[in-house]
Amino acid sequence: MPNPTAIVNPAGDNPETILHYAKKLGREVVRRQIFNNIYGRARKPRSKKQIMNAAGIPKDKSQQAQNALDHLAKHHLISKSENDGSVKDGSRILYGKLETIRAHKDEILKFADDSKAAASVATKRSMGVKGAPSFVKIRSGRRSMQKVRGKQLRIAYLVTNPDPSAALNTLQEAKQVTKAIREVALSHKIDLRPFLAPSFDDLIDALNEFRPHVVHFSGHGGDETLLFDNERIGDVGGTALDFDTIVELLDAVEFKPDGLILMACDTVEGAKKFLDHTSFVVAMADSIGDDAASDFSVRFYRSLGSGVALENAVKQGKVSIKGKGYPDAELPTLLTRNEAKAKKPLVS
Structure with missing residues (x-):
């Protein structure tokens, strides 16, 4: 039985999909020999023995070859199917294009071989820029953690895409999430407020005036930074905020958000530092596709709005995108300061 072809974009042509596959392909020698051979002139799926022979891989590297085939199939770089009898060498599994x-x-x-070229590409949820950003530091004034209070769960939904070349559909995502919340049983207990093209000052104002229990960032990220809008029309690229500066901001505000949702690429690394000021963080362990990120967010908030515990809402979001065939299902990661609290609903 063939394995599902799980891709972010059915056309397979958006930048982050290509970068994702390049990263998973890597440069390991046997894996590359097998990949190049499979995508050579042969048309029909073949067995491991046939591929090894054609690629010139010696028999003493049989286990390495199997590991490479398993890796390529797992990450949807090749097909994997049961032998239909067309190959008579006793192999049970065939691999193909x-x-x-x-x-x-x-x-x-190209991107598997050239990490610099890969890093320079502006994808849907990664910035495509490197280097230390510069901005004003926030004066710290450490205060105690605030618990979620009141009848409504207030969510500040930050929607940003200052790099139009990345074609990020964050606005559509926010629209779908808003619609999903309207349809759940506890919708009257959720106050979701979108903040479009937010700058760093907009985030400060949102924390001071809206006093959200949850801050959701939907946009570009990576290298322990988030990309905010710079509010200059025609000037693309935005302003990168590093995690340390955002931590200083959380330290400086009087009402601490209970949680952060970082729906941007590669945001797990360094995210634990937010737990000094928040109870939980949901972050991405790698580059996540636009459609997968959007679908996860919709399912996550629908589940929260149905009274599901935080931990299970994250799990349901992951299962939902896995069921739709995306290869990103394991990327959303829940970090929590209080495991017992994660087992309770945010909305009830």
């Missing part, structure tokens, strides 16, 4: 990968093979190989 995937059309979406074949169509973008050269780009995948």
